[in-house]
Amino acid sequence: MSISARDNAFLQEMGIGPLWTLRDAMPDEALPDELAAPVQEAAPQAASVPVAAPAAVPAAVPTAVPTAVAMPAPPAVAARTAPPAASPASSPATDSAWGEEPPGPPPTEEDIAAMDWAQLKNAIANCTRCGLCKGGRKPVYGNGAQQARWFVAAGASTVSDEKERQPVSGEPGKLLANMLAAVELSRDSNVYVTNLIKCRPTSANGGDRAPSAEEALACRPYLDRELALSGAPLVLTLGQIAANALQGKPLQESLAGSRGQVHEVGGVKLVATLHPGELLRRGADKALAWADLCLARAHDGRPG
Secondary structure, eight states: OOOOHHHHHHHHHTTOOOSOOOTTTSOGGGSOHHHHHHHHHHHHHHTTSOTTSOOOOOTTSOTTSOOSSOOOOOHHHHHHHSOOOOOGGGOTTOOSTTOOOOOOOOOOHHHHHTOOHHHHHHHHHTOOSSGGGOTTOOOOOOEEOSSOSEEEEEEEOOHHHHHHTSSSOHHHHHHHHHHHHHTTOOTTTTEEEEEEEOSOOBOTTSOBOOOOHHHHHHHHHHHHHHHHHHTOSEEEEESHHHHHHHHTOOTTSOGGGTTTSOEEETTEEEEEEOOHHHHHHOGGGHHHHHHHHHHHHHTSSOOO
């Protein structure tokens, strides 16, 4: 096969020189020194290629140029086309560019009932059992004595609770401390205090609102587990929401129907009283609260 002067000029312009020349066109001994080596190197491949095939393309030329010799892809191309190697960082458990694990399903009531204190706190921190956890809301954990004489349960977390990271905080919290001290109890030594609704329910304008029945049901297993872990023989509920929710009543039912009696919830005695926040607004009702405290004190198992 002969190459015309026009084809030769075209190949030279592309930087491609002929790898061999027909022997009848130029004998081996007439080859210049700079062409002799390529001819010798290409000879093994040329033996398996028909003479009429197009000239071979050097490895430096892009594969888009037709060639009779299969050339391996450059390393950069191979890196782009090869499937990524499996690694722990790219496991199916992580689908975020930051490597964060997607939230798992919310814990069931059976799961919660088997948790210890640390597991319970972690479950509350990552809870998705209702919509209150959305929007960056932070739950308010219970606090006080983990082995308690009284288990004090309020309704929903408030803006003050959320700010101070403590249930029944601010001025209502100070009044609660005084109420407990009057019956020789305190958060520090023998009382555990918690909110039924861990995340603060908010209204459209960002203020506090009453929780829904669904929100109360979603949080109830956490309170039940707190009560079981505390070992407290008596529950003192603060306000209408906690009293009704723990007794399975409609949340809107009046507190008057629960006060003045000793109830039983899950084998534990329950006494209902007013929330300290209500007592701050209606000071005359403090006498009612004192009667409730005396009732609870008489049934908490302490001598005399």
